[in-house]
Amino acid sequence: MAKTLSFAVLHFGVGFGVTYALTGSVLIATGVALIEPAVNTVVFFFHERFWQRFDWLASASRPVSLPQGGHLAG
Secondary structure (H helix, E strand, O other): OHHHHHHHHHHHHHHHHHHHHHHOOHHHHHHHHHHHHHHHHHHHHHHHHHHHHHHHHHHHOOOOOOOOOOOOOO
């Protein structure tokens, strides 16, 4: 949990710092630093859903592995 919290603080600091450097506004930098992680969380959710579907399609097209010897038992 400490690692997660430290990364959140770091993420906020980077977002704030970059935005402040570009705009010179503490208000805008604070807003972006607070809003960006929330938006990123939503984007990540849909990104994961997309890749879950892609992984399913990729696994459906893979050939079935045969047992040692190259033929099915039976």
